[in-house]
Amino acid sequence: MVRHPDAPLNERRRRARWWLAPLPPPPAALRRGPLRPDAFPSPLRSTRLTSRLGIALGVAFGVCFLTGLLSHLIQHPPGWFIWPSRPVWLYRLTQGVHVATGLASVPLLGVKLWSVYPRLFTWPPVRSVAHAAERASVGVLVAAALFQVIGGVLNISRWYAPMPFFFTTGHYWVGWLAAGALLVHVGVQLPVVTAALARPQPPDLPPRRAEAAVAEAAVDESAADPAVARRGMSRRGLLTATAAAAGLITVTTVGETIRPLSGLAVLAPRRPDVGPQRVPVNKSADGAGVRAAALDPSYRLLVDGPGGHLSLDVAALNALPQHTADLPIACVEGWSATATWTGVRLADLVALVGADPARATVLVESLQAAGRYRSSTVPPQLTRDPLTLIALRVGGEPLHIDHGHPARLIAPNRPGVLQTKWIGRIAVGGPR
Template sequence: MVRHPDRPVTGGRTLPRRLARWWSVPLPVPPAAARRGPWRPGAFPSAVRSARLTSLLGVALGVAFAVCFFTGLLSHLIQHPPAWFGWPSRPVGLYRFTQGLHVATGLASVPLLGAKLWSVYPRLFTWPPVRSLAHAAERGSVAVLVAAALFQVVGGVLNISRWYAPMPFFFTAGHYWVAWLAIGALVMHVGVQLPVVRAGLLRPAPQPRQDTLSRRGLLGGVAAAAGLITLTTVGQTVRPLSGLAVLAPRRPDVGPQGLPVNKTASKAGVRAMALDSSYRLVVIGPGRRADLELGALHALAQHTVELPIACVEGWSATGWWTGVRLSDLVALVGVDPGRAAVEVESLEAAGRYRTSAVAPAHVRDPLTLVALRLNDAPLHVDHGYPARLIAPNRPGVLQTKWLSRITVRESR
């Protein structure tokens, strides 16, 4: 196309340029009289705040959030597996490690997030507040990031403390979806601020007055706070440090038979049914069914294994479990355990985790039991008496208690 030198191009290619110019058109500056309070010059005189401090805290917080995101995503996939996802049964403590890391890193993020927000707080009051529509959009994206980060950290602390009253929603779903929002906003923020972060890390920080806290002192305090929180909570997962876990919501050795309990039989509404002498465990295969009373279960070959209960809330504890291999019950209804998938059901009448799918890798693992005893004693009713599932490398919410039915099908 030949363009007349005095005639502007009116084709579609000029539209993005026009939009870009419109998007970045400076907006009117508010009158100087409105610049009061935190907007006034010199409202934040601290010399500790600097681009370098903000960059260092941002890098540390970004790493922590990345660890939390990927370990949390893994936990979600294990609990709600899509067709393409598979989770192994070995090593037995892998989920214990990943979820413990998720919770420990989330708790360590509390002082990091607080310090990061403190370091950038004055930027909320830059003048003029909004320079253009593009600047307004950028500030809006930062607001989304801050809100999502606070939601995740505060909600996570409430969850491990089992204090759900301030959260009028299902925590797991909210935590999962806001995690995507937070990580998306974080990636966008890093993309925009990367040159600033790079320059901040390379530029020496201004020296504060001698009578104020130094930048190194502030970073040291934040690191000490994160380390102290970790040291006093990680004992709920790392047993040798359990004596130091004074801030942990759970101690791994406190509970019936030396293991913690999240939901009691009374709270689940199954106590009477669990203690009923007419109890039967029903095992259903493609063409065969077995109704097993408690005596019949005890008459089958018994095996003892050492396995942890690893809770999504971060605590874990190891016990010695005795019972019938799930693969033996699968074979009892005529299905090859090497080609079987199983669904187990609880006596509970309702609840998000009253049923659980057991993938073939766990079905055929000899460590997967329908447990009848714990630590050389009959199961306590709050631990799932008369029978419960215990399998290696699974979240505690999937270790179904008070079993009533096992449905077996041949996997493809």
């Protein structure tokens, strides 16, 4: 027998691509229940429908990831990151968009998972090692997406009992996992999505995927068949209903940060005008354990700097030049509220202890004994900003105890968790 001259080369190629070799098929007796060929007869499911839902969900997740990453960088800035103090509403906008797109993705994710649910029961379950790896990566993506969406909803509802971990840390790291898994999924599925959405079929697709796309096109055309239409909702109707659900969720929640829509915010966990002095509160004085210290007549605000030290009681703080600014409190949970704050400019206090406000980094410490946000760092661009105040009043009234009485930080374009309340000490450093 004559051996073909290319046989050794073909053998090496076959061995090099072992992960694509088909695995032995499982026994046919397992094809029961959801593994039956006709287990999912709905005519609404199609690759084209799934592709459209995937694009919308990918855009929503992309916006969520970028705005969430921005919020993380503002709260934990690396040395190269600088967040401006103006415009004063920018963080309010980015975090509002983050929460709004996260909530809008709830119906998108639900319908997307419904559209691909039958693929969990494809036959055979695993065709090759490469196919098994692809299915595992999809499992990671689904798990990460559900973790992010469910955790985000629990966070804005302030229901932390089901989460035995610090939400912010978990949300951040799983966000990276979801983003990476999504990019891998897009890379794998891009030819399939292109084929499903293209009319006519692009000629440069692999033959197997081209055949699948043609078959899918035929199935998609069945949606226009009157016999199919009589069965219920069309695919276009399903997409419309999904978009309407996402829009309805947005309209009924975004009012917690957009005041003109607050009357429509029936699903929002926060209202921007509900709380002491018409400003919402996350952490109360009792919750922080500072009520006694904040109301103590011997209270003093300590200001330490390179050129001196100050110890100021409430009367002394009120005797300093007072300034007023209209600034929003923008919470990482998505709600925000604008209020009129009055107090002493941080730049004035920094100058009184011999530092240059234009170059000084300031550490603001709360009376809280412990806590992740008991202190915050104010960078030079905020220290020198005339709108950055050590606020003593809101709306013309002395601060309510839950808003940080006797003194709190309020600065433009800054997350609410960094607007330190119940200030006990200000440490002024030099340039960064």
